[in-house]
Amino acid sequence: MLEKEIIAWFKKNQRDLPWRKSDAWGVMVSEFMLQQTPVNRVLPIYETWMKRWPTAAALAKASPADVIKAWGRLGYPRRALRLHECAKEITSSHNGKIPNTEAELRKLPGIGEYTAAAIVAFAFAQRSLVLDINIRRLFARLFDGVETPKPSASREEKSKYEALIPERNPHIWAAATMELGAVICTSQSPKCGTCPVAHSCRWRSLDYPKSDLVKRRQSWHGTDRQCRGTIVQALRENEILTKDQIKQLWDVPSQLEKALITLLDDGLIEVRGKNKFSLPR
Secondary structure, eight states, rough: HHHHHHHHHHHHHOOOOOOGGGGGGHHHHHHHHTSSSHHHHHHHHHHHHHHHHOSHHHHHHHHHHHHHHHHHTTOTTHHHHHHHHHHHHHHHTTTTOOSSSSHHHHHTOOOOOHHHHHHHHHHHOOOOOOOOOOHHHIIIOOOOOOOOSSSOOHHHHHHHHHTSOSSSSSHHHHHHHHHHHHHHHSSSSSSSHHHHOOOGGGHHHHTTTOOOOOOOOOOOOTTTTHHHHHHHHHHHHHHHHEEEHHHHTOOOOOOHHHHHHHHHTSSSSSSSSTTTTEEOO
C-alpha cells in the first residue's frame, strides 16, 4: 500500500530535473555533482556542463584545468577530477558507453556503493538499493519512529530496505522515495501535512520524538576547506599566481601552506616554475 501511495504522489509532484530526461552519461554527471551539494546549486552548472561535454568522450578530451574551472563553486573539486578520470576510462575501456552493472561501475574512479546503485537505477531502470540520506531519513521516521538515521547504514538496515524494493519499476520506487525525503520529509520542518504516507508514519504517531543523535553542522568559514577553495578560485580567475600573490589570499600562513600541499597532492593545482602555481594542465 505504501508503495502505491508514494509512487502516485511522485508521479503528480516530481520536480522537472534535467537529469531525469537525460541519458546514462547525464545521470552519471548529476550523481557526481549532487554529492553533498543541493539541487539548486547543481542545476546551472549541470546545464552548462552538459552543453559543453554531452558525452564521456567529449569530457575525456578536456584539460583538467578546464574541468576544474567549469566545476565552479560546487565544492569538493576532487569530484570534478574523478569524473574526468571516469570519462577517460569509459572512453578507452568501454567504447564510450557507461557500464550498466554495479560491479563494473565501482571499478571506475570516484564511484562508490551509493553512486553505482543510483546510476544502475536512474540510468538503466534496473533494481538496486539506492540509499541516500533523504531515503534513509524517510524510512527511519516511517518505520523506526526516529527523527534521524544513524550516520551510516548497517547490514540490517540495508537488508530491511532492500526487501521493500518492488519487482516492477524498482527505479521509480528509488526516485519516489528520494523525492519524498528531499522535498517533504526534510531534515528541518518536515511538511507532514502534505505527506502521502503520514497516516502510516511511526515517528508522527509517537508525537515526533527528538533524535538523540547530535546533528553535525558543516562549518565553512575559516576552515581548511575554505582556504583550499579560495586558492582554487583564484587560480580559476588567473592562469598563474606566484606564492607571494597566493599569500595575500589568506591570513593564516600555516593553514595556507597546508592547503597548498594538499591541493598539490590531490592534483588540483600544480607548480609552474619557481614558486608559481596554476591549475593542472
